[in-house]
Amino acid sequence: MTKFWFCIYNTLLLPILWTGFRLAYPFSSKIRNGLKERKLIREKLEKAGYPRNKDGSKKNVIIHSSSLGEFQQAIPLIEQLRKRNFNIICTFFSPSGYNHAKIPYCDILKIYLPFDSHRRVKEFLNLIEPDLIILMRYDLWFNFLYEAKRRNITITVANARFDEKDKIWSMLIAGSFKKTMYRMIDKLFVIDKDDELNYKNKLKGFKGEIVMVGDSKYERVYNSVRDLKDYSVLPKDIHKNKKVFVIGSSWKDDEDVLLPVLDRIEGKQGGILTILVPHEPKETKISAIEKTISVKYKNFRTIRYTGIKNYKNENLIIVNTVGILAKLYSIAYLSYVGGGFRTGLHNILEPVIFNVPVFFANQAKNSDEDELLLKSGCGIPIKNKKNFFREVYPLLNDKGYRDELAANCSKVFEHTLGTAEKIIKNLFIN
Numbered sequence: 001m002t003k004f005w006f007c008i009y010n011t012l013l014l015p016i017l018w019t020g021f022r023l024a025y026p027f028s029s030k031i032r033n034g035l036k037e038r039k040l041i042r043e044k045l046e047k048a049g050y051p052r053n054k055d056g057s058k059k060n061v062i063i064h065s066s067s068l069g070e071f072q073q074a075i076p077l078i079e080q081l082r083k084r085n086f087n088i089i090c091t092f093f094s095p096s097g098y099n100h101a102k103i104p105y106c107d108i109l110k111i112y113l114p115f116d117s118h119r120r121v122k123e124f125l126n127l128i129e130p131d132l133i134i135l136m137r138y139d140l141w142f143n144f145l146y147e148a149k150r151r152n153i154t155i156t157v158a159n160a161r162f163d164e165k166d167k168i169w170s171m172l173i174a175g176s177f178k179k180t181m182y183r184m185i186d187k188l189f190v191i192d193k194d195d196e197l198n199y200k201n202k203l204k205g206f207k208g209e210i211v212m213v214g215d216s217k218y219e220r221v222y223n224s225v226r227d228l229k230d231y232s233v234l235p236k237d238i239h240k241n242k243k244v245f246v247i248g249s250s251w252k253d254d255e256d257v258l259l260p261v262l263d264r265i266e267g268k269q270g271g272i273l274t275i276l277v278p279h280e281p282k283e284t285k286i287s288a289i290e291k292t293i294s295v296k297y298k299n300f301r302t303i304r305y306t307g308i309k310n311y312k313n314e315n316l317i318i319v320n321t322v323g324i325l326a327k328l329y330s331i332a333y334l335s336y337v338g339g340g341f342r343t344g345l346h347n348i349l350e351p352v353i354f355n356v357p358v359f360f361a362n363q364a365k366n367s368d369e370d371e372l373l374l375k376s377g378c379g380i381p382i383k384n385k386k387n388f389f390r391e392v393y394p395l396l397n398d399k400g401y402r403d404e405l406a407a408n409c410s411k412v413f414e415h416t417l418g419t420a421e422k423i424i425k426n427l428f429i430n
Contacts, residue, residue, distance in 0.1 A: 001180050009177075061131065062128065067094060071101040077134060121143045156187040186208045188208065196212045214419040215419060222417060232327075235308075246329055248277045250277065255289065261385050266315060274300075300316045303318070335358050348360055357378050376411035
């Protein structure tokens with residue numbers, strides 16, 4: 001079946017895909033930039049000295065990520081591989097991942113994965129001569145897999161998540177193509193038991209190994225926050241003896257639900273310091289929020305974070321800068337993470353690291369972290385203002401109840417740390 005799909009892919013599917021790229025070329029800056037940068041692949045590899053270590057003293061590994069999110073999940077793996085003295089090449093297919101990924105080490109090369117023609121893939125692998133290929137989560141390309149398999153290069157997928165909503169698995173033709181790609185993989189490192197069972201069910205006759213190890217995403221978030229050097233983002237006298245409610249990465253939909261309720265509670269009892277961190281803290285957005293609050297909410301007194309030196313007991317701080325949200329969670333009594341009404345949740349794991357219960361909306365589903373928080377007992381989903389008031393009021397007035405939820409936060413990470421080390425050890429890399 002592999003040979004059959006090799007012929008179909010290269011004679012029919014790939015030309016169609018390439019034609020689509022060329023047609024979109026005049027209208028898409030991302031595609032133009034991606035194609036332009038791909039012309040520099042050979043030059044960048046040769047400048048970096050590839051192929052390196054033909055004597056076998058060090059091994060070469062390709063870690064491929066589809067997007068910035070997948071690359072973030074790869075960082076714990078990168079750290080483990082560096083301990084074992086690997087040459088590491090991080091590849092990306094899309095400009096969004098390539099442009100925004102910040103490589104943490106100067107000895108790691110960042111390049112595009114070439115367009116998936118058989119000729120380009122062969123040239124690419126000739127230049128690198130990798131010993132190992134790690135694909136993050138799901139971004140599989142047929143010729144890349146085919147040629148790597150032909151060369152007996154070990155191919156693995158880390159953080160493999162089986163999407164039960166993906167109808168392709170059940171389709172006769174498209175499903176056959178997808179299964180053929182997966183059968184070229186040597187090891188699938190899956191997140192949980194459900195993923196393990198689903199892959200085994202769909203990949204009958206799979207000769208590789210399916211290993212349940214967890215998700216390095218949690219490890220990455222935990223380590224990135226743990227490594228923060230300074231949590232002092234607000235003078236202690238501002239938040240001392242106050243119940244700090246941090247609203248992170250908010251959209252207007254979030255603000256329209258939360259702010260009326262918090263304003264009402266503030267009018268009743270006071271003692272709350274709300275810190276609002278908009279998703280995009282542009283001047284137009286900040287000004288619009290300030291105007292809305294001045295017109296609608298009589299109990300809020302606002303100050304911008306950049307003007308905090310002039311603080312005069314305001315009870316709503318609007319953060320008009322970036323890069324401090326994780327630190328703000330460290331002083332929170334309760335938190336809310338935005339995006340769930342519109343685009344999908346932002347990072348709801350960060351507050352949990354500080355044992356802070358998390359409110360969120362999950363109407364726009366984009367991940368499974370919300371399910372883990374609900375299962376662990378430290379996440380509280382909300383749907384509207386009435387629902388939010390009913391959930392938040394007891395937490396603000398019963399510290400014992402709040403602390404009970406906070407204690408549950410540790411359950412989120414207790415089985416997720418060490419995933420990267422498990423993967424590398426399983427690959428018998430020393």
